[in-house]
Structure formats: C-alpha cells, structure tokens
Amino acid sequence: MRETAETPKLFAPAEGIAGIVDRYGGDRDMLIPMMQDIQADFGYLPREMLKELSESLCVPFSRIYSIATFYASFRLEPPGEHRITLCMGTVCFLKGADRISRAIQREFSVGPGGTSPDGKFTFCPVNCLGACALAPVMVVDGEYHGGLTVDLAVNLLRKIADAGKPTEATRNGKKKERGSKKK
Ligand code: FES
Numbered sequence: 001m002r003e004t005a006e007t008p009k010l011f012a013p014a015e016g017i018a019g020i021v022d023r024y025g026g027d028r029d030m031l032i033p034m035m036q037d038i039q040a041d042f043g044y045l046p047r048e049m050l051k052e053l054s055e056s057l058c059v060p061f062s063r064i065y066s067i068a069t070f071y072a073s074f075r076l077e078p079p080g081e082h083r084i085t086l087c088m089g090t091v092c093f094l095k096g097a098d099r100i101s102r103a104i105q106r107e108f109s110v111g112p113g114g115t116s117p118d119g120k121f122t123f124c125p126v127n128c129l130g131a132c133a134l135a136p137v138m139v140v141d142g143e144y145h146g147g148l149t150v151d152l153a154v155n156l157l158r159k160i161a162d163a164g165k166p167t168e169a170t171r172n173g174k175k176k177e178r179g180s181k182k183k
Helices: 013-023 028-042 047-057 061-070 090-094 097-108 150-163
Strands: 082-087 121-126 138-140 143-145
Touching (some): 028 061, 082 097, 082 150, 097 150, 143 150
C-alpha cells in the first residue's frame, strides 16, 4: 500500500506560492504540507507551481517531483469531471473486476490513476471498498454501483459521459462512499 498525505484545505488561493512558503516560515521540512496546500487549491499539482515552489525553497525540482509521484494522494494532472473508483479486491476480482477494468480502459482511453483525454473520467482502481456483497463494485462520483458486468459498467459510464450523471437503471446497492484503500 502506498503512503498517503491528505490534509484539508489550508490557505486562500490569493496567497500564491509566496504566501504558502510564508505560512510555513520557509521551512523546507514542511515541503509536503506546502504541496498539499497547492493541491487543495488547484485539485492537482500544476508543474509551474511546483517549479515556483522549488525556486522559492531552493529545493531541487526533482526532489519535489519524486515526492509528488510517491504519495498516492498527490496528482500531477487535473482530475477528470467524474471519478471512477473500481474495486480490484479479491472478491470483486473473482467476479470479473479485471474484465471491467480492461473494458473501462479500452472504452475511455484511460489508464489506472489517469484521466481520459476528454477530461471526463479519472480512473482509480483500488483494493477492497468494503462492499464485497455488491461485488463486483465501482463507485462513481461517490455512488456505489454493484453487481456489475462489463456491459453494465461501460453503459453506465457512457450515460454519465453523455448526460453528466448516473441513472437508476444500472444502480444496485447505492450508498454513500465511505472511503477506500489504495492499492
Ligand atoms: S473485494 Fe470488492 S468490495 Fe470487497
């Protein structure tokens, strides 16, 4: 399991990099919280912001970049309009999650952890979502969809891509997302 580094939003956007650095007294040991602040504002870590942070702290960009890629919670590209969280845990896997994953990747040209070229979907395969009774299950924009087949999953996502919201037809066992484990 990869480590995570999530924190709530901590600063106002108008502060910019200088404001963030000032907030932490320019302390390089607070590099990660500074990066978290950037992501809290932008939804991801824009390369230009990281370069500015690098220059401001006199920390090599390569170090900042390695931190950004190490922590699963950091994103280097803007998130998609919709977030797909597909369970790849044992129960879901045995019930076809791998086939669903491949179909989603093929249909929407999106890799694990990536965002589709049209910006519609960010695809996040994870371990057990804690809803094994619904297997195979995926969460789209916080809503659970269980008992999926390849066709059900792809059709659901096509409808979301077209209409911008899920339909009841393919929804099974809907409930509020409670969180997930990273792979
Ligand atoms: S294995 Fe998929 S929800 Fe538990």
